[in-house]
Amino acid sequence: MSLSAVVLAAGKGTRMKSELPKPLHDACGRSLLGWVVSSLDSTRFPNISVVVGHGKELVVESLHSGFPDREFVFAEQHNQRGTGDATSVGLAALDVQDPSFSDDDHVVVLPGDTPLLQGETIERLVDQHIQSGAACTVVTARLDDPSGYGRIVRGRDGNSVRKIVEHRDCDADERRLNEINGGMYCFRRSLLAPALRMIDSNNAQGELYLTDVISVLVEAGHPVHPFIADSVEISGVNDRAQLSDAANAIAQRIVRSHMQAGVSVVQPSSTVIEADVEIEPDATIHPGSVLQGGTFVGAGATVGPNTQLVNAYVSAGATVPHSVVHGAHVPDGEIVAPFTHLTGD
Numbered sequence: 001m002s003l004s005a006v007v008l009a010a011g012k013g014t015r016m017k018s019e020l021p022k023p024l025h026d027a028c029g030r031s032l033l034g035w036v037v038s039s040l041d042s043t044r045f046p047n048i049s050v051v052v053g054h055g056k057e058l059v060v061e062s063l064h065s066g067f068p069d070r071e072f073v074f075a076e077q078h079n080q081r082g083t084g085d086a087t088s089v090g091l092a093a094l095d096v097q098d099p100s101f102s103d104d105d106h107v108v109v110l111p112g113d114t115p116l117l118q119g120e121t122i123e124r125l126v127d128q129h130i131q132s133g134a135a136c137t138v139v140t141a142r143l144d145d146p147s148g149y150g151r152i153v154r155g156r157d158g159n160s161v162r163k164i165v166e167h168r169d170c171d172a173d174e175r176r177l178n179e180i181n182g183g184m185y186c187f188r189r190s191l192l193a194p195a196l197r198m199i200d201s202n203n204a205q206g207e208l209y210l211t212d213v214i215s216v217l218v219e220a221g222h223p224v225h226p227f228i229a230d231s232v233e234i235s236g237v238n239d240r241a242q243l244s245d246a247a248n249a250i251a252q253r254i255v256r257s258h259m260q261a262g263v264s265v266v267q268p269s270s271t272v273i274e275a276d277v278e279i280e281p282d283a284t285i286h287p288g289s290v291l292q293g294g295t296f297v298g299a300g301a302t303v304g305p306n307t308q309l310v311n312a313y314v315s316a317g318a319t320v321p322h323s324v325v326h327g328a329h330v331p332d333g334e335i336v337a338p339f340t341h342l343t344g345d
Helices: 032-038 056-066 083-097 119-132 189-196 212-219 240-260
Strands: 003-009 047-052 073-076 106-111 136-142 151-154 161-165 179-188 224-228 290-292 308-310 324-326 341-343
Touching: 003 032, 003 083, 032 047, 032 056, 032 240, 047 056, 047 083, 056 073, 073 083, 083 106, 083 189, 106 119, 106 189, 119 136, 119 179, 119 224, 136 161, 136 212, 161 212, 161 224, 179 189, 179 224, 189 212, 212 224
Parallel strands: 003 047, 003 106, 047 073, 136 224, 290 308, 308 324, 324 341
Antiparallel strands: 106 179, 136 179, 151 161, 151 179
16 A cells, blocks of 8 residues: 645735745745645655646755755646646656555545645545545535535445535525534545546536535445544645734644653744754743744753844854854854844854
8 A cells, every 4th residue: 555645826816915925825834735735644654646738847946955865856837726636647657657556455535735744634634545445535624614625525324425515506505504624634546546537617607626526426336435534734825914823823833842852942822943953951031032034952952032033053052142143053152242243154
């Protein structure tokens, strides 16, 4: 058995009102797409197909620089014809790379704009999918207000998924359903491509919906199961406000993980620590401090208050208050004078 992934990152994201492709917007030192890729364990997912389109050169460059030890298959979606078409493009690229897949192989399909998605959730999704023997497992969530989301229509047994209906295609009864499609799936790989060939664009958007694959599989007699997840974790980013919300949630996770590892963060709400920062136990980070890039803070060091470190190396026992350190090294035990600006050579 093998696992592969298709990550959909071809959209421009018009609501971001930016020339930068939406998947490349930053949240705590890593792009939205970068967070999604980092949730895919490299040993369990050796093959990742990334579907690119708008700003493809920037997307490719970003992943190569952000994950230099990982290999990606890049598949270009030339026309924005919907998630079904994008998945077909990504899956075809995987098939070219490795045409020897079997009926025991599976593929996870993820959007490239869900930075809160965690690896543990993907692991549980895959494990449930394999154990159940489903043709597809759909990630779902329940919302008090499901407006705008595709609805999950369950089968008569209440435990299976019969179909997914996009919001604008829902009838009155379907709009009252509060279980929504999370836009993430695990498919039996041998069934996905044939099912994709059977969908059409006869819908309100005139696009090929990946969601229509569910009905195709069910009508062919294959089981489709739901996987209920946390609605916040699987939420996508569509505009700057949602980007800010996601970045704040990620920042809280990062700070908490450092505190659990033995770092004292005096006021987490006013402290920013980016994804790739390393801090050793017994270091103290005071309020108003921002730690960015590949910054390292040694054991027993004190940072802040109101200090910015960018790609800085603060050695054990050093103290850096009210200062900016950019690409410079602060030696062991050194006390940097307040309001100092250190830069590397």
